[in-house]
Amino acid sequence: MLEGMLTGLATAFSISNILMVIGGCLIGTFIGMLPGLGPMSIIAIMIPIAITIGDPSAALILLAGVYYGAIFGGSTSSILINAPGVASTVATSFDGYPMARQGKAGKALTVAAISSFCGGTIGAILLMIFAPALASVALSFHSAEYFALMVVGLSAIATFAGTGQVAKAIMMTVLGLMLATVGEAALFNAPRFTGGIMDLQSGFSFITLAMAMFALPEAIFLVLDPARSNTGGGSSEIKDLRITRAEARSIAPVIGRQSIQGFLIGVLPGAGATIASFLGYAVERNIASEEDKKQFGKGSIKGLSAPETANNAACTGSFVPLLTLGIPGSGTTAILLGALIALNVTPGPRLMVDEPQIFWSVIVSMYIGNLVLLVLNLPLIPYIAKILAVPRNYLIPFILFFTLMGAYIGQNNATELLILIGLGVLATVLRLADFPLPPLLIGFILGSMLENNFARSMQLYDGPSFIWERPMTLGLLLLAAALVLLPSYRARRARAKAQGVADGD
Amino acid sequence: MTLDRWIAAVFLVLCLVYGYTAFFTMDAGLPPFMKRNPIWPSTFPKILAGLGIICALIVLVTSKPTPIKTDEIDHRRLGEYKLGQAFGLIAMMVAYAFALRPIGFIGSTVLFLAVSGIVLGERRFHILIPVAIVAALFIWFLVQQVLGIFLRPWPWFM
Numbered sequence: 287m288l289e290g291m292l293t294g295l296a297t298a299f300s301i302s303n304i305l306m307v308i309g310g311c312l313i314g315t316f317i318g319m320l321p322g323l324g325p326m327s328i329i330a331i332m333i334p335i336a337i338t339i340g341d342p343s344a345a346l347i348l349l350a351g352v353y354y355g356a357i358f359g360g361s362t363s364s365i366l367i368n369a370p371g372v373a374s375t376v377a378t379s380f381d382g383y384p385m386a387r388q389g390k391a392g393k394a395l396t397v398a399a400i401s402s403f404c405g406g407t408i409g410a411i412l413l414m415i416f417a418p419a420l421a422s423v424a425l426s427f428h429s430a431e432y433f434a435l436m437v438v439g440l441s442a443i444a445t446f447a448g449t450g451q452v453a454k455a456i457m458m459t460v461l462g463l464m465l466a467t468v469g470e471a472a473l474f475n476a477p478r479f480t481g482g483i484m485d486l487q488s489g490f491s492f493i494t495l496a497m498a499m500f501a502l503p504e505a506i507f508l509v510l511d512p513a514r515s516n517t518g519g520g521s522s523e524i525k526d527l528r529i530t531r532a533e534a535r536s537i538a539p540v541i542g543r544q545s546i547q548g549f550l551i552g553v554l555p556g557a558g559a560t561i562a563s564f565l566g567y568a569v570e571r572n573i574a575s576e577e578d579k580k581q582f583g584k585g586s587i588k589g590l591s592a593p594e595t596a597n598n599a600a601c602t603g604s605f606v607p608l609l610t611l612g613i614p615g616s617g618t619t620a621i622l623l624g625a626l627i628a629l630n631v632t633p634g635p636r637l638m639v640d641e642p643q644i645f646w647s648v649i650v651s652m653y654i655g656n657l658v659l660l661v662l663n664l665p666l667i668p669y670i671a672k673i674l675a676v677p678r679n680y681l682i683p684f685i686l687f688f689t690l691m692g693a694y695i696g697q698n699n700a701t702e703l704l705i706l707i708g709l710g711v712l713a714t715v716l717r718l719a720d721f722p723l724p725p726l727l728i729g730f731i732l733g734s735m736l737e738n739n740f741a742r743s744m745q746l747y748d749g750p751s752f753i754w755e756r757p758m759t760l761g762l763l764l765l766a767a768a769l770v771l772l773p774s775y776r777a778r779r780a781r782a783k784a785q786g787v788a789d790g791d
Numbered sequence: 792m793t794l795d796r797w798i799a800a801v802f803l804v805l806c807l808v809y810g811y812t813a814f815f816t817m818d819a820g821l822p823p824f825m826k827r828n829p830i831w832p833s834t835f836p837k838i839l840a841g842l843g844i845i846c847a848l849i850v851l852v853t854s855k856p857t858p859i860k861t862d863e864i865d866h867r868r869l870g871e872y873k874l875g876q877a878f879g880l881i882a883m884m885v886a887y888a889f890a891l892r893p894i895g896f897i898g899s900t901v902l903f904l905a906v907s908g909i910v911l912g913e914r915r916f917h918i919l920i921p922v923a924i925v926a927a928l929f930i931w932f933l934v935q936q937v938l939g940i941f942l943r944p945w946p947w948f949m
Contacts, residue, residue: 457846683907703888
């Protein structure tokens, strides 16, 4: 492990890679602060740039920096103007915004930055311990187990992503898998479902789909509802970034607890930062002393620190299944996986054996990224916050333009733009009807891998007998079935109970 | 019928078409030696079609109307939002896709940024147009010179 760390240090500490981290964090914070643009949209927009860099370590370092920066930027906008850019920073605004209104915006930002820093750093340490262990287990996996594992991942994502609407989420996953079958499959060399359109011969481009699913609907929503981009001229004075020793002491145990809890939640596929931040807030409120409890919701630094820590630790935790199993647990890591595949790197247990420098440099760059956020972004926040004053009439055309460019420069093909716009309009309609979109993208990315592993096991066992002949595969598939069926069973029982009280109609 | 039921119905039709292709037309082109293979190109799509039809039916049957959201955009109050602007910008994007080749990157980008701003209600042309020109030139420089990706900058006759 020490040797690996040194390799990582050597890679991450080259001047160009440090510039990547700093640049990524700054860009991420800058864009992440804009209301409505979450980490997913930003990373989707940054991918074409990362891919043209060519070096996978540098590209991944850049994207990881953008990811952290975007999360930090999101919490900044929810503290300063009560406009959380992403769901995972909603809990931050519960106590952050009241603090800002009491004139303690600077202090709130510092608490948020320190909590994010600690959460991210402790998360990275845990990642360093957990990932190699998990990867060594995963090395003994067979393609049948991979197939089963991906099914588990997809059903877990569907179960968590659509709270109370599992069927919709599974429907989106299936749609993603179906989109993945368009074009030539690796194992058969025959075009499928292209409808005779030449541009679909190589399938849908992953970047186009990522843009169409996240960046474009968000931009259209911003157009539809001017209030979404309303920043309220919130350039309130940001001063006095210091916190006292007593405050530091009171948030230290919160940070310790929430780093670990957040990380563990982040590792689970589908749970991710949003659940971690809300759960962190709830847990800390419940175990706080009576007088602290009254402060929650009115500007408690504990209430601000808890979701921030958990949020960042969970983001780090979500890298565990990505780097060790090659299975993304969230929309953001799914986009990162797509970028890695485009760079000819296959994440999975072999990554640590074949290309340790990529694995370790990502981990080391996580520390550097957290440090950059603390020492560089925090002092710059009063200036970066000026971007909140960019008027909507300029902001929206630029967001749309960058979305289009992202799809165009990868392919140099104007048909790609039409596909992007068509899928984007479709995604907007799906979002209006409350269909969760991350399962679609994850399904699309895992689609070809899922099919290849399935095909390989079918060929090895000359039929589907691998499902019952390999106990581990059977166990995983049963787990997947339980994950899908349990919530709907419980919902049905709850409904039946409720109907017993009221009258059934 | 609520919007999610409509979507489920459309998805059901999509699955039926997809399933029809997988079950009845795809295997016709299969070379004879591959027929002995336990897995065909159509095997996985067949499973997906089945799953998709089941999911679509479940959503179709169980979907219930949700309370109208006030904090998020709700499709039942769509008329209250800036629909015209949204359609205008979507049309602008389509126009941009068609203009990119003949007019060239710089011209079409300046037009796109400027006209989109006007669609959104910007009327300070003395700011809008210079911003669009500077941004287009800057991004072209960035993509072409720094990232090394060729974009045809000028119209077809130049």
